[in-house]
Amino acid sequence: MVKPTVYGIPQSTYVRTVRLLLEEAGAEYDLKPVDIFSGETKSPEYLAKHPFGKVPTLEINGETIYETVAITPYLNTVFASDKFIPSEPLHQARMRQIMAIIDSYLYMPAIRSIFIQRVLVPSQGGQTDEEMVAGAIAPAQTAMQAIESLAVCEPYLLGNELTLADFHLIPIFVYFSATPEFETATAQTPKLRKWWSEVSQLPSVKKVCA
Template identity: 45%
Template sequence: MAAPVVYGPGVSTYVRTVRLTLEEKALEYRLVEVDLLKGEHQEPAHRARHPFGKVPVLEHDGYSLYETSAITRYLDAAFPEVSLTPTDPRQIGRMQQAIAVVDAYVYKALVTDIVIPRVLVPMTGGTPDEAAIQGALPMAELCLRVLDELLEGVSYLSGGGLGLADLHLAPILAYFSRTPEGGRLLPSYPNLQRWWGGIASRESMARTQPGLG
């Protein structure tokens, strides 16, 4: 069986989520970089893989799949030796809820509205919009509070062992925790801070460390 191939930039949080899934399962895979800054995601070769020009895309034994949550669920089912999905129905529901919260609210609040203007904009020669960043903080704090509540009394977001929801959130916290806003806000959320301390020290995080941040 051929090794999975992941298309996308290593700096992408969603690409990293797929890579973390592969790493936690101790699977061999190949990362094919797609440079978003150069517009490679809009070129015909990548559009053939992903009609919307997004990342990541997974190819495995002639099977192609896009959308991160679909990819990670596929990998968990295709390589079940190390399971990242709980079996308890309530824990499954909590996992899906947490993934949906990350996709619908957390990514925009922490990455789009804070990490990108705070970190990426200066790297490309721009100046952060401080007013916009300040305006994003209430939603960021709401997201952090919700995540903290989900982690009340449990070690991982699903309520069981390490799961796909944790791997969805981890790359986002990796960037956000390095911003001044993250450094200031995260200590106010002890459950999330505890969770992040454990996740950040995992070998899979070290092996997927991107060049940015």
């Protein structure tokens, strides 16, 4: 099997999603940093791989795949014999629901609004936009509660095996849990809090998300 190359900065949540799958599959891969902050993703060379200038991008066997929702199912088939997608159709649907909630309703308030304003902006000498943070708490809570209603968390989101949904949510929790708003957003989601206490100790999580 040809070793794949993952393009993207290690700090990216979606790069981490891809890497968590590869680590759990025991697959060898190369990580090629692409600096999203210096404009490297907008270079002609990178835009030839990903026309929207985002990360991650996967190269394997002379082919390029972009968008995490396309990359992870491919890697799951090629490197993990489909073990990270449930075999039962309803569980597959729940997995995809959770992933869609993360992408459409959780990422923006939890990461773009709360984490960046509460942690990243001050670390660079800026001042937190408290109004933006306050306005993001309710949407984050709604998304958390929606995931809580679909998940079983015994111990993983959909049962006793990791799925693509876990790989999508773990990097969000890594960052979101570093903010004081995390406690408020998860106050009504005890299953997710239990899930986080379990998955945060996985060796793959400690390696990829350190």
